[in-house]
Amino acid sequence: MAVPRFWRRLKNLYNLLGTHCKNCGSYYYPPRNICPACRRGGKVEPYKFKGAGEVLTYTIIHGGPKDNARPTPYVLAIIKLDEGPRLTSQIVANPEDVKIGMRVKSVFRKLGEESKHGIIYYGTKFIPA
Amino acid sequence: MRDVAIIGVGCTKFGELWDSSFRDIFVKAGVSALEDAHMHGEKVDAMYIGNMSGGRFIEQEHIGALIADYSGLATLHIPATRVEAACASGGLALRQGVLAVASGYHDIVVVGGAEKMTDVGVDTATDALAAAADREWEGIMGATFPGLYGMIARLHMHKYGTTREHLAAAAVKNHRNGSMNERAQFQNEITIDDVLGSQMVADPLRVLDCSPITDGAAAVILAPAEIATRYTDTPVYVKASAQASGTISLHDRKDITTLDASVWAGRRAFKMAGLAPKDIDLVEVHDCFTIAEICAIEDLDFVPKGEGGKATLEGMTAIGGSIPVNTSGGLKACGHPVGATGVKQAVEITEQLRGTAGKRQVNGAEVGMTHNVGGSGATAVVHIFSRNR
Numbered sequence: 001m002a003v004p005r006f007w008r009r010l011k012n013l014y015n016l017l018g019t020h021c022k023n024c025g026s027y028y029y030p031p032r033n034i035c036p037a038c039r040r041g042g043k044v045e046p047y048k049f050k051g052a053g054e055v056l057t058y059t060i061i062h063g064g065p066k067d068n069a070r071p072t073p074y075v076l077a078i079i080k081l082d083e084g085p086r087l088t089s090q091i092v093a094n095p096e097d098v099k100i101g102m103r104v105k106s107v108f109r110k111l112g113e114e115s116k117h118g119i120i121y122y123g124t125k126f127i128p129a
Numbered sequence: 130m131r132d133v134a135i136i137g138v139g140c141t142k143f144g145e146l147w148d149s150s151f152r153d154i155f156v157k158a159g160v161s162a163l164e165d166a167h168m169h170g171e172k173v174d175a176m177y178i179g180n181m182s183g184g185r186f187i188e189q190e191h192i193g194a195l196i197a198d199y200s201g202l203a204t205l206h207i208p209a210t211r212v213e214a215a216c217a218s219g220g221l222a223l224r225q226g227v228l229a230v231a232s233g234y235h236d237i238v239v240v241g242g243a244e245k246m247t248d249v250g251v252d253t254a255t256d257a258l259a260a261a262a263d264r265e266w267e268g269i270m271g272a273t274f275p276g277l278y279g280m281i282a283r284l285h286m287h288k289y290g291t292t293r294e295h296l297a298a299a300a301v302k303n304h305r306n307g308s309m310n311e312r313a314q315f316q317n318e319i320t321i322d323d324v325l326g327s328q329m330v331a332d333p334l335r336v337l338d339c340s341p342i343t344d345g346a347a348a349v350i351l352a353p354a355e356i357a358t359r360y361t362d363t364p365v366y367v368k369a370s371a372q373a374s375g376t377i378s379l380h381d382r383k384d385i386t387t388l389d390a391s392v393w394a395g396r397r398a399f400k401m402a403g404l405a406p407k408d409i410d411l412v413e414v415h416d417c418f419t420i421a422e423i424c425a426i427e428d429l430d431f432v433p434k435g436e437g438g439k440a441t442l443e444g445m446t447a448i449g450g451s452i453p454v455n456t457s458g459g460l461k462a463c464g465h466p467v468g469a470t471g472v473k474q475a476v477e478i479t480e481q482l483r484g485t486a487g488k489r490q491v492n493g494a495e496v497g498m499t500h501n502v503g504g505s506g507a508t509a510v511v512h513i514f515s516r517n518r
Contacts, residue, residue, distance in 0.1 A: 009265065030266040030378075057287070057385055059279030060332035061271065076276045076331075078380045086380040088267045095332075100287050111269060123269075 013123035016106055018085065020047035027083040051106030052129060053081040060095045079104060079126055090125045103129040130231045132354035132518060134364040137166025138476040143345035143464035144314040145247045151187050152199045155243040158346035158469075159200050162239065166350040166360045170202055174235040176209040179222035179242035180468035183211075185257035187245050196241060215261030216417060218242065219471025220372075220501030220510030223349065227370040227512075230351045242472030243346035254342050258467070261504035263378040275339055275418065277379050277505045279331030282420035285386045286333065288435065291423065293333060295438025297324035299419040300337050300461050302447050307458025309489040314343050314464030324419075338419040343464030347472040349479065354518055363483045368404070368496070369513040371397035379505045388506030391428035395500070398511040399430075406430045409513070410494040411481055412452065413474035415502035416459040422446075425500055426454060429511070448489060456481060456489045471501035471510060482516045 011017050018029030022043040026035060029049055035042030058077035075091040075098050091098055092109060104126040111123040139161030141154045149157075155178070163170060178196050183189045197209035212222040219242030226240035246254050259268045262277060285291045301321055307313035324337040350360075357364035373393035376382055382389060399405060406429065414429070416422035423437035431452050432440045440446065446454035457463045457477040460470060478497035480486045495517065501510045 030263075056380075057280040057284035059276050059283060059334075060329075061273060061276045061279075062329045062331065063273075063275070073332075074271060076271050076280070078280055078385060088270045088272050088378065088380050090271050100284070111271075 014108065016049040016051050016124055018047055018049055019044045027081070027085050029081060029085045029087055049081050049083055053079045053104060055091065055098065055100055055102045055104060056080045056086060057100060058091065058098050077126070092125050092127050097128065105129040131233060133227050133230045133351055133367040134354045134357035135349050135367065135475065135479050135514070136352045136357050136360040136364055137162045137164070137168065137350035138348070138479045139163075139165055140312055140347040140473055140476045141345050142312050143343050143466060143473070146344040147247065149344070151183070151189065151243060151245040152195065154245065154344060154346040155196050155241055155348075156199055158243070158348040159239060159241055162348035162350050168237070168350065168360060170200065171205065172237045173202060173207055173239050174237050175207055175229055176200070176202065176239045176241065177222040177225040177229070178209065178211050179219035179471055180211055181213060181215055181218045181244060182257045182260065182467070185249070185260070186254065187248050196243070214508040215503035216415070216465070216467045217471055217501045217503030217508040217510050218468040219347070219473070220499065220512070221471065221508070223472060223475055223512065224370045224372055224510055226351050227367050230353055236353055236356070238351045239348060240351060240472060241346065241348040242469035244466035244468040245344050246342045246466060247344050251342065267378055267380075273331065274505070275331035275334050278418040278420050279334045280379065281386055281424065281505070282333050282418070285420060285423065288386060289438070291435070291438035293325055294321055295442050296333070296338060296419040296423065297321045298438070298442040299416060299422040300324050302441065303416060303455050303459040303461040306448065306456050306489055307462025309487065310458050310463060313458040313462050314341055315458070315462045334418055334420070340417045340460035340465040343466040345464055345466035345469045345473070347469045347476050349472060349475050365479045365482045365514050365516060366518045367512060368515045369398040369401035369511070371395070371401060372508070372510045373397065374508055375506050377504065377507045382506065386424060387434070388424055388428050388502065388509060390506050390509035391425060391500065391502065391511075394509040394511040395429040398498070398513050402513040404496065404513060408496055409452065409498050410496050411456055411478070411491045412454055412498040412500060413457060413459070413477050414454055414500040415470070416455055416461050417465060417502070419461070421502070422454065422459065426452075429498070429500060448491060453491050456486065456491060471499065474499035474501060475512065475514070478514050482514060
């Protein structure tokens with residue numbers, strides 16, 4: 001990930017900061033500026049998610065992208081936040097312990113790095129709750 | 130709108146074509162399609178080229194111009210357009226060609242698809258393919274394509290009782306079909322045990338659940354139906370050309386195990402052609418992973434949701450079954466040069482409907498379908514073809 005792309009997303013990556021449409025009540029993470037339900041009729045505002053949710057599905061990735069911050073195997077999952085939206089993230093846990101429907105909560109973790117001596121970037125992963 | 134016909138097809142061998150360049154393979158496919166249509170290049174009015182990632186795979190953009198030039202058509206100054214929709218680039222290029230002929234804007238159109246993926250290492254290729262997903266919200270979080278389809282597979286197994294054997298049966302069947310296709314990257318037969326014993330990639334998907342990295346090119350020549358028989362005795366008519374979009378991220382789908390874009394493109398295609406799933410004699414679906422073939426036959430309504438795995442294991446989709454799927458060997462065995470795949474599917478259906486598919490011929494095939502997907506399902510393109518106008 002290039003540095004400008006990372007910097008402009010700092011607050012969304014660190015805080016699970018998404019959006020909420022006051023018109024229809026839908027929550028969005030990743031953030032959306034246009035509510036697909038209301039389109040231009042929507043009233044979209046920032047919203048900070050509580051970070052609690054459950055595992056909808058997951059996989060254990062054995063052959064991952066070559067990246068020092070991602071030793072394989074690692075658990076990749078789709079998590080449904082309690083407010084409704086779903087996101088893709090990693091679960092920091094023993095792969096055998098991960099189950100569909102398991103409760104998880106967000107944590108601040110290293111996501112990756114540009115190269116061995118490059119910039120490290122951080123963001124949100126999940127752990128068993 | 131005018132009816133459109135395919136009057137010529139061409140396709141290279143699919144595989145690791147290390148002694149051929151990108152331009153070598155698309156020229157080869159294009160020339161064999163023109164020869165098949167008994168036509169010279171001066172007749173061509175326009176070209177549409179499906180190519181996903183020339184920039185990443187061969188560090189070459191401006192693919193439309195390159196292809197027109199090396200096909201000898203730049204001196205005729207024909208319009209040449211590259212079309213991109215990740216792994217659905219070929220299907221989408223075909224649709225652009227069909228629209229151009231149907232509208233009356235052009236008469237003879239060459240539709241090509243080409244990808245040279247083995248000039249870079251596996252890591253670079255995997256990362257280039259990952260660009261078909263949402264880079265900022267899936268890729269950076271660690272998602273790979275096997276990972277995304279692995280998550281679809283796990284939920285499908287959880288919700289519907291689909292088993293590992295069900296998934297493996299799709300790969301076994303596609304390798305059997307590929308063994309009868311001299312263009313296929315893999316022409317070896319495999320067993321369910323081979324699949325289940327192969328290296329784990331993204332649990333529950335293993336290496337033999339995944340389509341390979343492939344070089345290859347394919348081309349078809351389109352013409353208005355009313356003049357098609359000037360060029361060929363066996364025109365194949367385009368009865369429907371449908372496209373649909375879905376969310377770029379898998380996590381935003383209404384149902385993770387359903388590719389909405391496939392459902393909508395399929396419905397639109399059936400409606401356009403005035404046909405139903407029972408009227409289709411064979412279909413080439415987008416089996417980038419075994420689970421993708423299971424989802425495809427469900428989403429296109431050939432089997433009820435959740436029953437695709439069982440139907441595959443029971444032989445419904447084999448040649449000789451009630452709806453043969455991926456007679457070419459599919460993406461799994463024939464190979465998956467991403468920009469070429471959607472066009473190769475049309476080449477396979479054309480040969481089947483002409484009755485020239487050799488050992489893998491589906492007896493009496495009259496109506497065929499192709500289904501090409503971009504990413505984890507953000508784009509789907511479905512075409513229906515018939516021997517009869």
